[in-house]
Amino acid sequence: MKEKISQILDDFLRNKGVKVEYVVEYPKSEKFGDYATNIAMALASVFKKNPKNIAKEIIDFIGCNELFEKIEIAGAGFINFFINRDAFLKELKVIYEKRDDYFRPSVEKRYVQVEFVSANPTGPLHIGHGRGAAIGDSIARILKFSNHRVEKEYYINDAGLQMHLLGLSTFVRYKQLLGYDEPLPEDGYKGEYLIDIAKDLMVQYGDSLLFKDEDEAIEICKEKAADVILKDIMAVLDKFRVKFDKIFNESKLYKQEMEESLDYLKEKGLIYEKDGALWFKSTQFGDEKDRVVRRSNGAFTYFASDIAYHRNKFLKRKFDKVIDVWGADHHGYVKRVKSAIEAFGVNPDRLRVVLVQIVNLLRDGKKVSMSTRKAEFVELEDVIDEVGVDAARFMFISRSVDSHLDFDLELVKKESSENPVYYVQYAYARINSIFSQLDDFDLSSLEELKLNEKEEIDLIKSLIMFKELIRKAHDEIEPYFVVKGVLNIAEKLHKFYNKHRVIGSEEKIMLSRLFLLESVKTALKLGFDLIGVEAKKRM
Structure with a gap:
């Protein structure tokens, strides 16, 4: 109906040889009809006429049309459309005959990647991850329904400082079980889930890790912890009706793809050295400042990984569109990643970053704080077990992605x-x-x-x-x-x-x-x- 009205209004504009932005929307009250448009007011400055006179001219142009029962002018020049009952019945017959196809958007098919959740394998998923999972999976479902070719991807950050801290924290738990009085690292992971992993390490290795080189022992602990945690994450996501087409490990980017990416940018004159570090000239693409890609100690930054990863998406796997679902705390990364994409000759609009706002879980009217390191968080699996998958998924999507969500556990259990x-x-x-x-x-x-x-x-x-x-x-x-x-x-x-x-x-x-x-x-x-x-x- 809205499309049909828009087509009529566009015919009027073509007839007059003008272009103007206008909207066709649902009125706030039924007394103003089924649809309303502001087109007459939008044309006032073009025609130098009173909007009500323009509205009358538009109505005269439309004339007798079986779609409408009547058309009225309201307020300062709004045009209100009252749809004929028979037109609604005719549309219902189309809905009945076409079924799902009636609702399917008519769009050009694209090869689209949706990357979401992508939580580091350093601990269980919390409800913030749950909202990102529900939103990302639903985005993919909507795009698939619209006939796009869609791939859902989970990116595993299995390299870098956080993973080292996971291995170190697990190794300390292992030593504590063997009677050593050693505190967890200040920046380490304090969740009790690492104790269970340490117990598995004791069964597998006994006390032999104590006699290995410490770096080797930490690496063994890291790989074990990451493997166990990732399997648990995927099991919870499967329970949440979320399945991925591909798991992509950050370690696959080291070092070849990172070096390739930086070499390409160097050839373009977009990398320079300063204070022993390598910097990317992201300010040339609208970023607020240039960004470090390799520190003075030779270590790659997270941004370097992002550069290589998105180069892989667009230039190697050749996605037409990439949708990244991130937490709202990553908003500062959007511009820099888009600047890197543009540096590779890719239209940055082909990347869409969906920033998901936080979830406030309410218990007894109080917010439950969440911190993976301090182990003060509500696990997604616990929420699923308490209220069910349907309630959790529905509530996570029940607000716009850029709106905070208060998740009332008691409310969604009421019949x-x-x-x-x-x-x-x-x-x-x-x-x-x-x-x-x-x-x-x-x-x-x-x-x-x-x-x-x-x-x-x-x-x-x-x-x-x-x-x-x-x-x-x-x-x-x-x-x-x-x-x-x-x-x-x-x-x-x-x-x-x-x-x-x-x-x-x-x-x-x-x-x-x-x-x-x-x-x-x-x-x-x-x-x-x-x-x-x-x-x-x-x-």
């Missing part, structure tokens, strides 16, 4: 309309309950839809809006719009269900309502699939 997860799943279950009571019915022979009630038309409107929201979720890389869509459909379904009967109504009305509910069921099931939530037939 009431207060709980948004229950609310939408119950809508689907209600539809299935109606169909389960019918032995046999034929909708294919239904020629005319007997749908006249406001709640019926509102349901159709919610389906049309859902199509638009899925497109918005695709274009803006924002799964929240899918949640918004299923919540809207559920709200309209519950209002319809509480006011009108399906079974027991006059036969043509019953079949028409079943026709409508079949399309509602299709939309809800699709929405659940796109965010990784189960469509429950019974509740």
